[in-house]
Amino acid sequence: MPEAESKNNSKAATLVIPIVVALIVCLGTIVSAVIAKVPVPTLSIFTPTSILIIITETPSTSSANPASTNMPTPTSFVTSTSVQTPTILHVEPTFTSALENTLTEEQYLCPFSTNNDQATLLNIVEVESRAAVNKDFETLKLIYFPNATVTGNGKTWQDPIQELKDFFVNYDLLEVNNSDIRIQFIGTKNAIVYRTASSYILNKKTNKITKSIDDSGYITFGKDANDCWRISRFDKAPKGYKSS
Numbered sequence: 080m081p082e083a084e085s086k087n088n089s090k091a092a093t094l095v096i097p098i099v100v101a102l103i104v105c106l107g108t109i110v111s112a113v114i115a116k117v118p119v120p121t122l123s124i125f126t127p128t129s130i131l132i133i134i135t136e137t138p139s140t141s142s143a144n145p146a147s148t149n150m151p152t153p154t155s156f157v158t159s160t161s162v163q164t165p166t167i168l169h170v171e172p173t174f175t176s177a178l179e180n181t182l183t184e185e186q187y188l189c190p191f192s193t194n195n196d197q198a199t200l201l202n203i204v205e206v207e208s209r210a211a212v213n214k215d216f217e218t219l220k221l222i223y224f225p226n227a228t229v230t231g232n233g234k235t236w237q238d239p240i241q242e243l244k245d246f247f248v249n250y251d252l253l254e255v256n257n258s259d260i261r262i263q264f265i266g267t268k269n270a271i272v273y274r275t276a277s278s279y280i281l282n283k284k285t286n287k288i289t290k291s292i293d294d295s296g297y298i299t300f301g302k303d304a305n306d307c308w309r310i311s312r313f314d315k316a317p318k319g320y321k322s323s
Contacts, residue, residue, distance in 0.1 A: 189307030208255040231315030251281040
């Protein structure tokens with residue numbers, strides 16, 4: 080009996096061992112398949128200024144699972160986030176073009192203006208003399224008001240340009256020398272200047288040049304809409320030109 084029992088135990092052991100081995104193999108296969116389908120995150124680089132995370136997923140090559148043939152092939156992708164250290168730049172202050180345009184419109188530059196009102200009035204008298212000699216009517220239009228009054232030679236004009244054109248019909252103004260220019264009065268909106276001058280005049284009819292020794296008169300100024308000084312009245316020598 081003991082010998083028969085020993086033989087039976089030996090046979091049972093022989094049958095159990097292959098079954099256990101088979102179970103271990105099956106279990107290992109299942110574990111391998113599960114591990115193969117779980118994504119494994121990998122942290123490859125880490126610095127204070129940048130973080131790079133790479134996530135990969137290895138596709139299963141096992142043919143034991145029929146469902147794996149219907150699954151789309153996973154792809155690798157990279158997500159990057161960069162954090163830069165802030166930099167402070169020095170920028171020079173500048174005015175915008177809109178602000179410059181506004182200043183240009185408000186600070187209208189008056190023709191012939193200088194440092195102050197007194198100097199501007201004296202300058203306008205000098206410019207008027209040169210413009211008359213050169214027959215520069217465009218400049219004279221900037222100097223006079225359009226309806227400025229001009230008196231001389233016993234006549235009165237309400238158009239300063241026309242007064243000069245009438246004069247140039249028979250004469251040419253060759254030269255004007257302002258010997259004395261004095262400001263008689265100056266206010267916020269008007270001023271009066273006294274001018275003493277001598278002129279060289281060509282008579283076109285006789286072709287004779289004469290010198291005026293009493294080309295003096297009063298020049299009245301006013302302010303226009305742009306607050307610029309302009310001549311509103313010019314009273315020339317009341318007796319006209321006196322030749323030497």
